[in-house]
Amino acid sequence: MSTDTPNSVQETETGPPGARPTSVLQRDDELSEHHVYEPHRVGLPPIGTYVKRLWERREFAFELSRTKLRAQHFNTVFGQLWLIINPLLLALVYFVLVDILRDGSRGPQFLAHLTAGLFAYYFVSDSVRQASRSVVSAGRLILNTPFPRVLLPLSAVLTAFKRFLPTIAIYVPIHALSGLPVGWHLLWTLPLVALFALVAAGVGMLAAAAQVYFRDLASFLPYVLRVWLYISPVLYFAQEVPERYRAILALNPLGAPLTAWSQVLNSGHAPSADVLGLSLAWAVVLLVAGALFFVSREREFAVRL
Numbered sequence: 001m002s003t004d005t006p007n008s009v010q011e012t013e014t015g016p017p018g019a020r021p022t023s024v025l026q027r028d029d030e031l032s033e034h035h036v037y038e039p040h041r042v043g044l045p046p047i048g049t050y051v052k053r054l055w056e057r058r059e060f061a062f063e064l065s066r067t068k069l070r071a072q073h074f075n076t077v078f079g080q081l082w083l084i085i086n087p088l089l090l091a092l093v094y095f096v097l098v099d100i101l102r103d104g105s106r107g108p109q110f111l112a113h114l115t116a117g118l119f120a121y122y123f124v125s126d127s128v129r130q131a132s133r134s135v136v137s138a139g140r141l142i143l144n145t146p147f148p149r150v151l152l153p154l155s156a157v158l159t160a161f162k163r164f165l166p167t168i169a170i171y172v173p174i175h176a177l178s179g180l181p182v183g184w185h186l187l188w189t190l191p192l193v194a195l196f197a198l199v200a201a202g203v204g205m206l207a208a209a210a211q212v213y214f215r216d217l218a219s220f221l222p223y224v225l226r227v228w229l230y231i232s233p234v235l236y237f238a239q240e241v242p243e244r245y246r247a248i249l250a251l252n253p254l255g256a257p258l259t260a261w262s263q264v265l266n267s268g269h270a271p272s273a274d275v276l277g278l279s280l281a282w283a284v285v286l287l288v289a290g291a292l293f294f295v296s297r298e299r300e301f302a303v304r305l
Helices: 047-056 058-071 077-101 108-132 136-144 151-177 184-213 217-230 243-251 255-267 273-304
Strands: none
Touching (some): 058 151, 077 151, 108 151, 108 184, 108 217, 184 217, 184 255, 255 273
């Protein structure tokens, strides 16, 4: 008989005088195998073994992502159309608002910057939003199925990435009609999208683990994401930020990646070395910190759900 609890206690029973005590949890008269679950503390499992299991169960994340997309009607025409219309309408609203505030000084190139920035930002924010509830909404799955729990927030990032792909088809004509440069420099968008995914995965894992302990995070997170949008260089160009606020831009995990994103798409050249280095640093730090925090706590999730 198996008992899988964080603090299992082995009880013993005694037989005739002189007989050896036998563990109730270890003894099974009808089975040849005995399963013993030792008490454990919250901490990191063997990383090599964990990564191996994670790779072996990667199809689980893809299947979970496909299931979520089907539930969101992603495979229908209207479902994919809404993915495009929603951020595009937001881009038009923000463009009109900023254009009014700047006395009509914004042109089509700013609309392209705004659209590309919103598409990239919503890729990250949707990843974080879905990842934050990926663990608490999978209580029955966690209790009944053994798998690396980090696959739950990672599948949320994969889902958001699939939702991000159709927006590229909308941005391409906007880029062309705005007269922005087209060249080999646009290949830099591929590693930048990868950096956005790493940032999304790191923050998503932190949010997913935190919401297990603080359920009110679900109500607080939308306000955090809205503020994150306003302090990111989406509604304005990074070079327009006053000097006294540059520190905020540097401390923003999306500040450097979105600056590099604009340099490639709007300025028509490769990202500057300092911006690219800061983007990579933020991506690696968040990914490592999020993974270590999530994996170190995941064995306690079943008790708290």
